[in-house]
Amino acid sequence: xxxxxxxxxxFQKIAEMQDFLRIGDEVIPFLGDLFxxxxxxxxxxxxxxxxxxxxxxxxxxATQRLNDVTQATEMATHEIMDKLESINVGLDKITVxxxxxxxxxxxxxxxxVMDITFALxxxxxxxxxxxxxxxILEAISKKFLDLSKNSELIxxxxxxxxxxxxxxxLGPNPEDLEKTSEEFHKETEDLIRENEDFSxxxxxxxxx
Amino acid sequence: MxxxxxxxxxxxxxxxxxxxxxxxxxxxxxxxxxxNGVDAxxxxxxxxxxxxxxxxxxxxxxxxxxxxxxxxxxKYKDIPIIMITTRGMKExxxxxxxxxxxxxxxxxxxxxxxxxxxxxxxxK
Numbered sequence: 001x002x003x004x005x006x007x008x009x010x011f012q013k014i015a016e017m018q019d020f021l022r023i024g025d026e027v028i029p030f031l032g033d034l035f036x037x038x039x040x041x042x043x044x045x046x047x048x049x050x051x052x053x054x055x056x057x058x059x060x061x062a063t064q065r066l067n068d069v070t071q072a073t074e075m076a077t078h079e080i081m082d083k084l085e086s087i088n089v090g091l092d093k094i095t096v097x098x099x100x101x102x103x104x105x106x107x108x109x110x111x112x113v114m115d116i117t118f119a120l121x122x123x124x125x126x127x128x129x130x131x132x133x134x135x136i137l138e139a140i141s142k143k144f145l146d147l148s149k150n151s152e153l154i155x156x157x158x159x160x161x162x163x164x165x166x167x168x169x170l171g172p173n174p175e176d177l178e179k180t181s182e183e184f185h186k187e188t189e190d191l192i193r194e195n196e197d198f199s200x201x202x203x204x205x206x207x208x
Numbered sequence: 209m210x211x212x213x214x215x216x217x218x219x220x221x222x223x224x225x226x227x228x229x230x231x232x233x234x235x236x237x238x239x240x241x242x243x244n245g246v247d248a249x250x251x252x253x254x255x256x257x258x259x260x261x262x263x264x265x266x267x268x269x270x271x272x273x274x275x276x277x278x279x280x281x282x283k284y285k286d287i288p289i290i291m292i293t294t295r296g297m298k299e300x301x302x303x304x305x306x307x308x309x310x311x312x313x314x315x316x317x318x319x320x321x322x323x324x325x326x327x328x329x330x331x332k
Contacts, residue, residue, distance in 0.1 A: 074220075074221065074222060077222050078221070078222070078225070081222075081225055085229075114229070114230075114233060114319055115318075115319075117226055117229055118226060118230070118316070118317070118318060118319060119316075120222060120226060121222070121223065121226060121315055121316040121317070122316065123220075123222045124218075124220040124222050124223045124294075124315065125294055125315055125316060127220065128265060128294050198296045198297050198298045198300075198301060198314075199296070199314075200296075200313070200314050200317075200321065202298070202301075203296070203301050203312050203314065206301055206302065206305055206312075207305070207311065207312065207328075
């Protein structure tokens with residue numbers, strides 16, 4: 001009986017089926033675990049997706065509120081400056097009639113007014129810091145949107161992925177994840193970098 | 209009164225007002241204010257300005273770009289420029305020095321610091 005006889009072919013097929021079943025014995029539990037894992041992860045992914053949507057929706061509002069703070073402090077600062085200028089005008093007027101012994105008091109008051117005026121630089125400084133915070137928020141918002149778009153990549157690769165993404169209700173238009181990630185780091189790093197300080201004395205030393 | 213006409217550039221109305229008060233107290237009477245680099249270049253046209261004070265972070269054209277423009281223009285390259293900014297990083301200061309600014313003041317500053325930097329810049 002040759003090896004190519006129908007009987008030996010049948011034995012060969014049986015051996016192949018045994019091999020297949022042996023592999024199946026190992027693969028099926030793994031697939032079971034995998035599907036269970038996906039089942040467990042799905043609610044978490046849905047929650048993350050919902051967080052992206054919620055957070056992205058709230059960021060423009062946060063940005064607007066920061067702009068409102070800047071506007072409000074600017075208005076208040078200018079009101080204070082108006083009053084200070086008015087006090088200065090008054091001090092200039094009374095200086096003429098003040099006895100010589102008291103002129104230094106008026107001069108001290110005028111210097112105090114000037115010091116208060118200079119202290120109002122806080123408004124510009126804080127508004128610039130809020131502007132930095134705004135730009136970071138905008139970068140985060142953009143990143144969230146990019147992440148939503150990039151997660152769509154899964155959809156085009158596998159049927160399972162398509163089902164999962166359908167469940168998560170994500171939109172189309174996949175983008176280049178790596179590129180947006182680099183952009184995000186570049187934008188935020190540059191902003192955070194600006195917070196590092198170098199004292200006025202150090203600066204003066206550079207000018208000699 | 210000091211004869212030099214001064215151009216000061218800052219996008220913050222608060223800072224422009226503070227600088228204006230300060231310059232008037234120092235004795236400068238002829239003051240020109242601008243909101244950013246583009247506005248500054250426009251307002252420099254036809255003016256004989258002896259000193260420029262400029263912020264760094266501004267929209268449209270920032271202070272660094274303004275200094276680059278001024279230093280590359282024969283008409284303006286010799287006007288002393290003092291940067292007044294919140295950017296206090298060594299890297300930024302070195303950039304400003306290389307561009308040829310005459311002084312660098314970090315916000316917040318006092319009237320005396322500004323006065324000292326102006327005197328030094330005009331003495332060069």
